[in-house]
Structures are given as structure tokens and as C-alpha cells.
Amino acid sequence: MSGVKLYEFTGNPFVDAGIWALSQWINKKPEELNKEDLKGVVDDLTYVYLNKKWSKNLFSVFPNNPLTNPSVKDKKERYSKFLLELIDAIDVPDVTGDCISCGRRNKIERWGKDKIPLTGSKKFINYFSYGTDGADYCPACTFAVQFVPLVMYACGNMLLLHSNSAKVMKYWSRRAVENVKKQIVAGEFTGCYNEGYKNPVNALFHVIQDVILHYDEKWYLEKPSISFYHFTNYNQGPNLNIYHVPTPVFTFLAYIPHHEKYDDWLKIVRSGYWRVNWEKVKEGGEYKNNPNMVYNNLLEGKSIIKFFIDRRNKEAIGGWDLITHYLEEVRNMDENRINAIKRVGNELADYIETVDDMKTLQKLETATNYRNYRNLLRIIIKKRIENGIEDPLFTFEEYVNYLFPEGNLTWRETQDLILFRIYEKLQKWIIEQGKEDEIVTSSEIEEELQEAE
Structure with a gap:
């Protein structure tokens, strides 16, 4: 597959976020990723996910997965084998395919909520299109989804950012991945990026402002479409709320830090609590x-x-x-x-x-x-x-x-x-x-x- 682009963005929030997580973890552009890169991060992922602090978050993302199923004893071996089999099964993308995410490759197996969040349990076929026994994701997209927790924001439930802006996605995923790598270096694992927010609306505005202020870009020229998915895939109560951030609101927030009355804007925000x-x-x-x-x-x-x-x-x-x-x-x-x-x-x-x-x-x-x-x-x-x-x-x-x-x-x-x-x-x-x-x-x-x- 030398010279073949492994990933292209799909519009699926879980898959796209996973691609960006891979990109920032490996420190390569998304279009430059190859199979050897994917194989090289399998041990990193299992090392992070097997930490007890991460297990709590993973119960809300991949329930009954080998990582989260208490009955599975050889968790690392089982999950690593699953990931490596996905990599081996990734083939050259075609013009069409039956994958419901990328549409360019075919599935090798149908997955349930233990592998793909919010798809439902395979035995309850009413959760799936045409009453099938799972969701049709190709190996490449399924592999990308496994990396989504690295760029999720813990906010009561999980908060996932999705945007058509490469800059927004790159910088946010970099911010989240940096947090995970700091946990590894410090030997103090805390799970998904967590700054103590429980209110998802306040959290998503904090995330946007954090990206705008942390990275020096002409953000007011970006005009992105941004959505946040606040969800839990927990077995006993899966739930999803979607928040769309109007593009003019993002543009306004990007302009504000450069205004001489920025401190007044902070006062205005404060008055809203x-x-x-x-x-x-x-x-x-x-x-x-x-x-x-x-x-x-x-x-x-x-x-x-x-x-x-x-x-x-x-x-x-x-x-x-x-x-x-x-x-x-x-x-x-x-x-x-x-x-x-x-x-x-x-x-x-x-x-x-x-x-x-x-x-x-x-x-x-x-x-x-x-x-x-x-x-x-x-x-x-x-x-x-x-x-x-x-x-x-x-x-x-x-x-x-x-x-x-x-x-x-x-x-x-x-x-x-x-x-x-x-x-x-x-x-x-x-x-x-x-x-x-x-x-x-x-x-x-x-x-x-x-x-x-």
C-alpha cells in the first residue's frame, strides 16, 4: 500500500476524531499515515487504556470490550490481537464500498456498541439499518474509532468535538493528546482530558476559547462548522445530545481576544452565570x-x-x-x-x-x-x-x-x-x-x- 492514502475524512465524528488522534499521537499529517505507523501505536494504546483511571471512561465508550469486560483476563493480548487483525485487514480504498462511514472499503465484520459507540447491541437488530446484526464499518474506520477516547473531553458524560476545519481539529486533538502524554510522563493517569466541567455548554465554549487563545492563528478568518457530541455509551443508559456552534458565534469569539475591551467581554460572560x-x-x-x-x-x-x-x-x-x-x-x-x-x-x-x-x-x-x-x-x-x-x-x-x-x-x-x-x-x-x-x-x-x- 506504499503511496496509497490510508485515511480520508468521512464526516463521521467518531472516525474523523480517531484519525486526528492517530495523527497527533504519531505526529504525522493524517494523509501521511501508513500501516507501520498504526502497528507502532498498538502498545501505546493498550498501555494507556489498561490503566484503572482510564477504565472508568472506557466503560462509557466501549462497554463489554475486551478492555472493559471483567470476565476477560488476558485483556492486553486480546485487545492487541483485535487491533493488529484490523490493521492486517485494511486494504486499498476503492471508489465505493459498503462501509457506512468512509464508503470506500468493505466491512469484514459487523460491530456493535462494544467496538463502535452508540450503535447498539448486536442482538437487538432494531438499532441497526435494515434490521442487520450490527454496524457496517471497514477495518480502517473501526481502527480509527478505537483512538477516539484520546481526544475526548470528560464532562459528566463524554464530549466529542467535530469540525470541517482542519485547523480546529488539529489543534484540539493536539491539545488533548498532549494531556494524555503528560499523564504518561508524570506517571499520574487521570483518564480522558478533564478540567472539572460538568455543564456541557460551558465546557464546549471553554474548549473553543482554549483553542483560540492557545494557538496563534487568524481564527476569525476560519469560518468553521463545529458540532459537539455529549454522549455516554454506557450499557445501562446510552444517551446523546448534539450541540451545533453557529459559525458567526465562533468568528465573534475568535475576534474578541484581539479587542481592546476583551476584559469587558469577560465581565459580560461572568454576568451570565x-x-x-x-x-x-x-x-x-x-x-x-x-x-x-x-x-x-x-x-x-x-x-x-x-x-x-x-x-x-x-x-x-x-x-x-x-x-x-x-x-x-x-x-x-x-x-x-x-x-x-x-x-x-x-x-x-x-x-x-x-x-x-x-x-x-x-x-x-x-x-x-x-x-x-x-x-x-x-x-x-x-x-x-x-x-x-x-x-x-x-x-x-x-x-x-x-x-x-x-x-x-x-x-x-x-x-x-x-x-x-x-x-x-x-x-x-x-x-x-x-x-x-x-x-x-x-x-x-x-x-x-x-x-x-
Whole structure:
């Protein structure tokens, strides 16, 4: 098989991750791997997997495998023989084949969950396509899957990264493999890469940021597709959750570390954690598994604008440049709309400061529905005219197309952005006002709206 490419990526997350694990363990490019390379790592793999700390993880990946079956006494011999037989059976890839992963080679045997995670037990044929007695994987793909635990992340269950980006896969698998090799050198085995995360959403954002920060690349140009598979293949409760990371979210996260307000971004992320008493927190381990709404919303395509705003201290966290980048990259917001909201925010800030009207700001903060907010803007327009301000607060076109393009559906987003801009412009002035101002109640807002009507 000299000169023949042994592996090509398949789109199967387990097989592709295994190929990358092999590549980084051997320190060769995936396309350069050969049979001798594979034979040379069999002893390495069995040495790692036979450690007791690794056995616990392997029960969730390869149950009833020779490595994890308590009834098997000669574990090393049995598993090594299995791996070497797979290598010997790897033939030259063809144009087509019946392997359900690569489609370029044929199976020699059908495998169950003891060899291929999440395929089911061979005796329960309803788990398999067309009621067959196992999953059709060729020897090359089956061999690659055996190396998947080397690049898995322990997070309650196992977390597996899969991406179409060679850079993302290369650097993550290198990071994970380095961790395993450090265990070998130190003689202190801890199992799959484990940093104490139990919350899979927090863990996957940590993994992404770890790769971005650890390796010097122009990540914001990469535009990858990334998915995380959080699973257990344990006999008594196999389970799988799939998390897709939107490409714009990755691009935004890749850009953030280079921004001058990166520390503010960390503050925004921190504000997303639930039920954390920050005065008592001494280290990250005390809160990193609490749900984080910033991460959850980014993953689910929901807005995080409100987390840029500290209403208690009336602070615009990160400034207009940072939130604009989020709006353009992640929310795909039109530049004209962003500029219109910014201009209206500027006008409102100037008016509030000029007429020394803290109550107007409080009303803009506390409006709870679209009708109230719309009418508050109408009242402010009238007051601006009474104070000799002739320029309109906004045009009809701006109102319809940019401020509230979907009316009641987007009014809260506009409210938050206008408030953000007002805080950014007036924070010093607001601080000078002190905290003696009366709090505006919803009933007072209703009374003023009724009078205006």
C-alpha cells in the first residue's frame, strides 16, 4: 500500500476524531499515515487504556470490550490481537464500498456498541439499518474509532468535538493528546482530558476559547462548522445530545481576544452565570458549572444584548464598538439600523442631560411593553419641541424600517440598545446625579400616557 492514502475524512465524528488522534499521537499529517505507523501505536494504546483511571471512561465508550469486560483476563493480548487483525485487514480504498462511514472499503465484520459507540447491541437488530446484526464499518474506520477516547473531553458524560476545519481539529486533538502524554510522563493517569466541567455548554465554549487563545492563528478568518457530541455509551443508559456552534458565534469569539475591551467581554460572560454570589467566589471552580445564559443564548441563536447593560450601575459594558461587532457578526443586524439606533440614543442622551431630566431616563428604563415605550418616545418628541429642539428625534422611515422593523417583536431589542447608548454617553452625568432621584413607578408612567392621549 506504499503511496496509497490510508485515511480520508468521512464526516463521521467518531472516525474523523480517531484519525486526528492517530495523527497527533504519531505526529504525522493524517494523509501521511501508513500501516507501520498504526502497528507502532498498538502498545501505546493498550498501555494507556489498561490503566484503572482510564477504565472508568472506557466503560462509557466501549462497554463489554475486551478492555472493559471483567470476565476477560488476558485483556492486553486480546485487545492487541483485535487491533493488529484490523490493521492486517485494511486494504486499498476503492471508489465505493459498503462501509457506512468512509464508503470506500468493505466491512469484514459487523460491530456493535462494544467496538463502535452508540450503535447498539448486536442482538437487538432494531438499532441497526435494515434490521442487520450490527454496524457496517471497514477495518480502517473501526481502527480509527478505537483512538477516539484520546481526544475526548470528560464532562459528566463524554464530549466529542467535530469540525470541517482542519485547523480546529488539529489543534484540539493536539491539545488533548498532549494531556494524555503528560499523564504518561508524570506517571499520574487521570483518564480522558478533564478540567472539572460538568455543564456541557460551558465546557464546549471553554474548549473553543482554549483553542483560540492557545494557538496563534487568524481564527476569525476560519469560518468553521463545529458540532459537539455529549454522549455516554454506557450499557445501562446510552444517551446523546448534539450541540451545533453557529459559525458567526465562533468568528465573534475568535475576534474578541484581539479587542481592546476583551476584559469587558469577560465581565459580560461572568454576568451570565446563574445564582453566583461573586463576593464569596474565590476561584472559577465554584461557578463554572452553573448555567450561563450568555453561552446558552449564543448557542440557541438568542440575543445577549441585555448582558452588555449593567442597569444597577447604569453602565454600557464594552462600549458601542464591541456591541456593534456582536450585532453585525452574530445578529446579522443591518448597518443602517445600528446607525439609526445609535443616532436616536445620542439625541435622547443629549436631551436628558440638557434639560436635566433623570425621570425621562427612568421611564425609558422601566417601560414594560411596546405601547408604553412607543408613547414615551412620542411624549419626548413633544417635550423636545417645547424646549426649542426643532430637529426630529427620528423620521418615519427610521421608525418603520430601523427602530421597530417588526413592531412588537423587536421593540425590546431597540429599547436595550438605546439604553446602552444613553448609559455610554451619560454615565459620568448619571453618577453626578447621585442616587437620591425618585424611582419612577409603572403607575406614574400610565398616568402620564393617559394625560398625553
